[in-house]
Amino acid sequence: MAISRKQEERLLTEEEWHLVQQSHHPAVQQLNDADLxxxxxxxxxxxxxxxxxxxxxxxxxxxxxxxxxAEPVRKDVGTRGKLEILAMSMRRLNGEHARRQKMHGKVQLIENMRAALALKQSAKVERDEAYNSRHAHAGMRAIESKRYKSLVRPAERGRLRSAAAVAQAKRDSRSAAG
Incomplete structure (x- = not known):
């Protein structure tokens, strides 16, 4: 259930209320990583x-x-409300933290891919400089394969082949019996 900011202010201490206010949408995105x-x-x-x-x-x-x-507690509604507000605040902060980590990971991945591409391109340039230097005594230039490497594991390919064979055998036995 949604809790209004007025209810939050009523249930929390002033210091807690200021912490929770920083976890709401516009304010949480303005925090730097250390403050978050x-x-x-x-x-x-x-x-x-x-x-x-x-x-x-x-x-x-x-x-x-x-x-x-001195007296036993009669009800715990206020404490439960405070707990609920702080838990929602934690969910918002954890979500923002996860969002930032994911974004940082994507940026890192792109940087790494660009660096790998640059290394690959520079390696091709070095190889292609000696293009007309094929001599028998120095050895031949390696010609790269144009075929793509399969990304499917051989064990998975075998498992699927076996499953297809079993299924076909079941179909064949049903048609032979009927």
Missing amino acids: TKLLKQVRDRRNRAQTEAHRQTRELRGKAAAKG
Whole structure:
């Protein structure tokens, strides 16, 4: 269920409320990576503390634990609400962190692919310089294969071939019997 920012402000302390406000959409994208990691750690600590308190209060309500304060707890709605708000904040921050990691990974992959392409192209240029130097005493130039290497594992190819043979045998036995 959606919780309004007004309800968040009512259920949280002022410091927690400021942390949760930074986890909402426009503000979270303006944080740099170091601040995001720091905020994630702070919100996780607050959430864990609220979770511990909520579990303790639940045990008190059920009569499984002694009261922590002077009077036993009558209800734990506020603590459960706080826990829910902090958990949603954690989900938003974890999502943003994962999004940034994925984006960084894609950028790294593109950079690595460009570097590999540059290495491959420079290797071809070096090989092609001595194009007319084919002599018997120096050996022949290697001619690259134009066939593509199959990406299917040989074991997988064999498994599929065997499965097709078994299926064909079943069909043949059904038609011979009927």
